[in-house]
Amino acid sequence: MDDFSSDSDCTKYWIDWFLGAQGNEFFCEIDDEFLNDRFNMTGLNSEVQYYQYAMDLIMDTFERECDDPTREQIERSARHLYGLIHARYILTQRGLQKMLDKYKKGDFGVCPRVHCQRQPVLPIGLSDVPHSAPVKMFCMKCEDVYNPPSVRFASIDGAYFGTSFPFLLFQAYPHLIPNKTSPERFVPAIFGFKIHEHARLARWQESKRLELNKRLEQYEEEERRRKRAQ
Numbered sequence: 001m002d003d004f005s006s007d008s009d010c011t012k013y014w015i016d017w018f019l020g021a022q023g024n025e026f027f028c029e030i031d032d033e034f035l036n037d038r039f040n041m042t043g044l045n046s047e048v049q050y051y052q053y054a055m056d057l058i059m060d061t062f063e064r065e066c067d068d069p070t071r072e073q074i075e076r077s078a079r080h081l082y083g084l085i086h087a088r089y090i091l092t093q094r095g096l097q098k099m100l101d102k103y104k105k106g107d108f109g110v111c112p113r114v115h116c117q118r119q120p121v122l123p124i125g126l127s128d129v130p131h132s133a134p135v136k137m138f139c140m141k142c143e144d145v146y147n148p149p150s151v152r153f154a155s156i157d158g159a160y161f162g163t164s165f166p167f168l169l170f171q172a173y174p175h176l177i178p179n180k181t182s183p184e185r186f187v188p189a190i191f192g193f194k195i196h197e198h199a200r201l202a203r204w205q206e207s208k209r210l211e212l213n214k215r216l217e218q219y220e221e222e223e224r225r226r227k228r229a230q
């Protein structure tokens with residue numbers, strides 16, 4: 001460690017190790033700035049055992065001697081804590097940008113549905129509550145949810161990505177919304193299943209469509225009236 005005395009920003013041992021570990025390919029690197037802001041950590045100390053030690057481990061400032069079982073527990077807590085912070089971080093502008101870069105690189109894989117023509121997918125949680133369900137993949141083209149292509153993601157908690165992340169990303173970058181596979185909004189799939197967010201999104205889209213139709217009708221009515229008045 002002697003070689004890296006002053007520039008702690010450049011070398012993050014724990015985070016680098018975490019991001020490089022098998023199965024963690026969907027995570028992005030959380031900024032120091034975000035990690036150092038206590039406000040961002042609100043409520044997490046009650047979620048994570050050995051919270052402060054876990055935080056120190058993530059920040060490479062953990063310097064306590066402890067026995068192996070304790071050390072192992074702190075390691076586990078650090079991984080859990082990173083995931084919980086990650087879920088918050090990827091909803092920020094900076095986090096969305098980082099996940100967008102990964103999306104563009106195809107780090108999350110592509111939709112298994114043939115008609116989607118290798119549309120890149122995004123990680124999604126079926127719940128925001130930890131330990132509910134492993135991470136799934138969301139395709140914006142068919143608006144469906146799939147299991148990740150490899151079993152190594154089966155132990156990655158969906159809550160580390162959350163239920164609203166893909167929708168926020170497309171809200172922030174609407175030009176990336178792909179053309180839909182089919183005019184029907186939902187095509188039953190053998191791989192996929194409906195989720196709350198999907199249903200909510202469909203409802204939202206439907207209400208927007210009705211709103212737009214109503215506005216168009218009003219506009220046409222006004223046009224007709226104007227023409228009659230002329």
Ligand SMILES: [Zn+2]
Nearest residue numbers: 111116139142
């Ligand atoms: Zn698809």
